[in-house]
Amino acid sequence: MNMIAYRQVNAFAQAVSAPTLQYAQTLFHENNTAFVASPKIYKRFPQVKIDDFATILAAVWADSVSGAGSIKAWLRASTAGWSDIEITNAANVTYASWHGLLVRKNLQDVGKYPAVTNDYYSSPDVIARRQRVDDPGTFLTAQSYGTNPWEQPVRGLNYLYLRAKNLYPGGLEGNFVAYNYKGSVTPPSKWNPLSTETGNSISAIKASSISPVLPSGQIGVTFDPFLFNFAADPGEHNCISVLAQTAYYTNPLPDDANFSIATWLLNDLASAWHNVAQPTQSKNFLYFTNRDDTPERFRFEAHVSNLPLGSVVQLRTEEKQHGGVEINSGPVHISSASAVIIAEGVINPKYDGRLEVTLDVPGLNGRLPPEAVVEIRTFWQVQDDNPNHAKAVVLAARNHRTLLDGDAAELFLGSFTFVGGSPD
Numbered sequence: 001m002n003m004i005a006y007r008q009v010n011a012f013a014q015a016v017s018a019p020t021l022q023y024a025q026t027l028f029h030e031n032n033t034a035f036v037a038s039p040k041i042y043k044r045f046p047q048v049k050i051d052d053f054a055t056i057l058a059a060v061w062a063d064s065v066s067g068a069g070s071i072k073a074w075l076r077a078s079t080a081g082w083s084d085i086e087i088t089n090a091a092n093v094t095y096a097s098w099h100g101l102l103v104r105k106n107l108q109d110v111g112k113y114p115a116v117t118n119d120y121y122s123s124p125d126v127i128a129r130r131q132r133v134d135d136p137g138t139f140l141t142a143q144s145y146g147t148n149p150w151e152q153p154v155r156g157l158n159y160l161y162l163r164a165k166n167l168y169p170g171g172l173e174g175n176f177v178a179y180n181y182k183g184s185v186t187p188p189s190k191w192n193p194l195s196t197e198t199g200n201s202i203s204a205i206k207a208s209s210i211s212p213v214l215p216s217g218q219i220g221v222t223f224d225p226f227l228f229n230f231a232a233d234p235g236e237h238n239c240i241s242v243l244a245q246t247a248y249y250t251n252p253l254p255d256d257a258n259f260s261i262a263t264w265l266l267n268d269l270a271s272a273w274h275n276v277a278q279p280t281q282s283k284n285f286l287y288f289t290n291r292d293d294t295p296e297r298f299r300f301e302a303h304v305s306n307l308p309l310g311s312v313v314q315l316r317t318e319e320k321q322h323g324g325v326e327i328n329s330g331p332v333h334i335s336s337a338s339a340v341i342i343a344e345g346v347i348n349p350k351y352d353g354r355l356e357v358t359l360d361v362p363g364l365n366g367r368l369p370p371e372a373v374v375e376i377r378t379f380w381q382v383q384d385d386n387p388n389h390a391k392a393v394v395l396a397a398r399n400h401r402t403l404l405d406g407d408a409a410e411l412f413l414g415s416f417t418f419v420g421g422s423p424d
Helices: 017-029 034-044 050-060 068-076 082-095 136-140 260-269 391-397
Strands: 124-131 154-165 175-182 205-206 219-222 225-229 238-245 270-274 285-291 296-305 312-317 338-347 351-360 367-382 409-421
Touching: 017 034, 017 050, 017 351, 034 050, 034 068, 034 260, 068 082, 068 367, 124 238, 124 270, 136 219, 154 205, 154 285, 175 225, 205 238, 225 238, 238 391, 270 285, 270 296, 270 391, 285 296, 285 367, 285 409, 312 338, 351 367, 391 409
Parallel strands: none
Antiparallel strands: 124 154, 154 219, 154 225, 175 205, 175 238, 205 219, 238 270, 285 351, 296 338, 296 367, 312 351, 367 409
16 A cells, blocks of 8 residues: 655635525525625625635635636625725635635645646545445544555556545535546546446545535545546556535536646646556556647656666657657656656647657666656647637746746646556
8 A cells, every 4th residue: 555644734614604604505505696695695794704704705606706806896796895905805815725625636735726736646635445445434534634545556446535625614515526537638528437336426525424514624535435447558547537516616527628628727626636657668658638729839748756877768749740740859868866858849739649658767677666756747838829828828827837938828737647666
């Protein structure tokens, strides 16, 4: 079992007035929009603090939040008479934190925006097991929550347990859906939905096997595990995506457009992925896609750590791309403890294909030594003539990325990590 311990990092749910939250929930279920509900809530609870009010609005109408601007508009609609400075501060602070079910991207994830773009695909809340766990409640302890208990799947049937922490300001019922697909950047429309051991397409998130309501601030897990068959073709690898869903945040899959996928990856704190594998041969294949109707520039990066000196790494697309150009890093001989290998070029419109990843370590027959890590990252470089360029600039800036030459904005589309060791 790969039980890796990390420093514990805590995420907290904000405490608010229970009657105010309950009234907001009632208005939501009566199909009031946040804009319409805001003055009704304030009229009934005129002593509500602006920060608590902003949290309630953002949590209950989470599906409608498109940025801090949404929260500002709802606060202004309250007729409370708060100043623009008070409204702006409350909206910005509220929007900087997630107020729903948190599914962590990594062990340092505490549900804050902007999201980071490194270590995105080894969620500690996506837990594979080769055999059924008698008591999934063991994943709810503080000790377990501070670890990444993923167990490398075996060929054939495996069990998938999923965790989430409730950062909503009240008790919450929620479910997971889960998908399996070929790594690493496969369009969501081609993902395969998984079913649970009892044959359901969803699995409830619980703090115990009895109660369906997850208290605020508590960790929940799926007691009905998802099942998946790990049976990739030679050199291909499986990925897992999971989405936590509630009445207030329905969290559907994004559409297949490049910008939709990039936005979802960086902004959805109720979804997570686990794209990690131990290779068994030197040539490996990762799927990627350009879902737009236009040729788009992509960059593939191999971030290499602790490969033996003299190892060879190469990235190349299986087919020539736009203009008949081959995208190929060429074979790179590793000469230091860390390295970044790059292959970039323009990908054909509406293209689905494979990136060939060569990891040739002398004497290991396609495997990596235990300490080695190779992360393959895919980026989309949004040019200034793309209709999504302005939005891409904002999204890239929020996620600490700078403009490239020619004012292109670079967006992260996904990654896959190869680790050392020998699969069973």
